[in-house]
Amino acid sequence: MSARKVAIIAEAEQGRTHSAILDLAALAERLAENGSVEVQWLVVGSNAVDAGAFLSGRTGYPAVALEIPREVSPTGELLFEVLHPFLLDMQPDLIALLHTSRSQDYAATLAVRLDAACVCGIQGLVMQDGVPVFQHAVLGGKYTAGVKAGDRPVVLTVLPGYFKFDGNSSHSAVVQTQQPCLPVTRTCLIKIKESATEADLTQATTVVAAGRGIGSEDNLDLLSRLAALFPKSAMAGSRIVCDAGWLPYHRQVGVTGATIAPELYLACGISGAFQHLAGMSGSRFVVALNSDPHAAIFNAADVGVVEDLVTFLPLLIEAIEKERLDTDEHG
Numbered sequence: 616m617s618a619r620k621v622a623i624i625a626e627a628e629q630g631r632t633h634s635a636i637l638d639l640a641a642l643a644e645r646l647a648e649n650g651s652v653e654v655q656w657l658v659v660g661s662n663a664v665d666a667g668a669f670l671s672g673r674t675g676y677p678a679v680a681l682e683i684p685r686e687v688s689p690t691g692e693l694l695f696e697v698l699h700p701f702l703l704d705m706q707p708d709l710i711a712l713l714h715t716s717r718s719q720d721y722a723a724t725l726a727v728r729l730d731a732a733c734v735c736g737i738q739g740l741v742m743q744d745g746v747p748v749f750q751h752a753v754l755g756g757k758y759t760a761g762v763k764a765g766d767r768p769v770v771l772t773v774l775p776g777y778f779k780f781d782g783n784s785s786h787s788a789v790v791q792t793q794q795p796c797l798p799v800t801r802t803c804l805i806k807i808k809e810s811a812t813e814a815d816l817t818q819a820t821t822v823v824a825a826g827r828g829i830g831s832e833d834n835l836d837l838l839s840r841l842a843a844l845f846p847k848s849a850m851a852g853s854r855i856v857c858d859a860g861w862l863p864y865h866r867q868v869g870v871t872g873a874t875i876a877p878e879l880y881l882a883c884g885i886s887g888a889f890q891h892l893a894g895m896s897g898s899r900f901v902v903a904l905n906s907d908p909h910a911a912i913f914n915a916a917d918v919g920v921v922e923d924l925v926t927f928l929p930l931l932i933e934a935i936e937k938e939r940l941d942t943d944e945h946g
C-alpha cells in the first residue's frame with residue numbers, strides 16, 4: 616500500500632510561526648503509527664524559508680517555503696490562492712492546519728476546491744480498523760463527535776494544545792523555496808491594531824484566569840500580581856467576568872471566547888462550566904482554586920486548592936516571591 620501523503624500548512628510572519636505549530640507534526644506522527652505516511656511542510660508567508668528550516672530541522676520532514684513579501688497582506692483569500700496550485704499538484708490525502716481565525720477563513724474553501732472533506736476544530740484522533748477517526752467538540756463542547764473522511768482527502772483544522780510534539784532531535788533541514796505568483800484578491804487587510812493590554816492570550820505560557828468567584832473587580836489586582844510573577848503570562852476571564860466588564864471580551868476563554876493551550880492555567884473562582892472548559896482543556900497543567908470542594912473545575916485540574924481566593928492568593932504570591940528571593944540570594 617502506498618504511503619498516505621500529509622501536507623502540513625504553516626503560516627510564517629517574518630520567519631516565525633504560531634507557537635503550537637509543531638502540534639501538527641505530532642498529529643502526523645500519530646497517523647504514522649498506523650501505516651506509512653509521507654509528510655511535507657508547506658510554509659507560506661514572509662521569510663517562510665527560515666520558518667521552513669526550523670520546522671524541517673525539528674521534525675525531519677521536508678519543507679516547501681512559499682514566499683510572500685512582507686508588504687503583501689496575508690489574508691485568508693491570498694493564502695488560499697497561493698496554496699491551492701501546490702496542493703493540486705501534490706494531491707495529499709490529508710491537509711492539516713492549525714485552527715486559527717485566519718485558517719478558518721480558507722480551510723473550507725480549500726476543501727471545496729480540492730473536492731475534499733473538511734473537519735474543523737480537531738481535538739483527538741482514534742484509529743478504527745486502520746482508518747483515522749477525527750474527534751471534535753459539538754454542541755458547545757458538551758459532546759465529542761468522531762468523524763471519518765472515507766476515501767476522500769480531508770482538510771483538518773487542529774485546535775492548539777491537543778497533540779504534543781516531543782521530538783527533540785535535530786535533523787538536517789530540507790527546504791525548497793518557491794516564489795508563487797501573487798493573485799489579485801478581493802479582500803485586503805487595512806490595519807492590525809495592537810492591543811493596549813498585556814501579552815497575547817493565545818501566545819502566553821501561563822494564564823491566570825478570573826471567574827465570578829473573585830467577587831469584585833478590585834480583586835483582579837491579586838490575579839494580576841500573580842500573573843506578573845511568571846514570564847509570558849496573561850490574564851483571562853470567564854464569560855461572566857467579561858459580561859460584568861471586569862475584563863475585556865478579548866480576554867474571555869471558552870466556546871464563545873478564545874481557545875488556548877498554555878503550559879500553566881490558574882483558574883481562580885471559576886466553576887468549570889463546559890462552555891469554559893472547551894476553551895482551556897488543552898492546557899498542559901491546570902491549577903484550580905475554588906472555595907467549593909464540589910466545583911466541576913476540579914475534574915479538569917491537575918492540582919486543586921479548596922480555599923477562599925482572597926485568603927489564599929496573597930499567601931501564594933508571598934511564597935513565590937520569597938522563593939525567588941532565596942534563589943537569587945543563594946544562587
Ligand SMILES: Cc1cc2nc3c(=O)[nH]c(=O)nc-3n(C[C@H](O)[C@H](O)[C@H](O)COP(=O)(O)OP(=O)(O)OC[C@H]3O[C@@H](n4cnc5c(N)ncnc54)[C@H](O)[C@@H]3O)c2cc1C
Pocket residue numbers: 755825826827828829830852853854855856867868869870871872883884885886887888889890891894904905906907910922923924925
Ligand atoms: C451559549 C453559551 C456560551 C457560553 N460561552 C462561555 C464562554 O465562552 N466562556 C465562559 O467562561 N462561559 C461561557 N458561558 C457561560 C457558562 O455557562 C458559565 O455561566 C460561566 O462559565 C460561569 O462563569 P464562572 O465560573 O466565572 O462563574 P460561576 O459559575 O458563578 O462560578 C463561580 C465559582 O467561584 C467560586 N467561588 C465563589 N467565591 C469564591 C471565593 N471567595 N474563593 C474561591 N472560589 C470562589 C464558586 O464556588 C463557583 O464555583 C456560556 C454560556 C452559554 C449559554
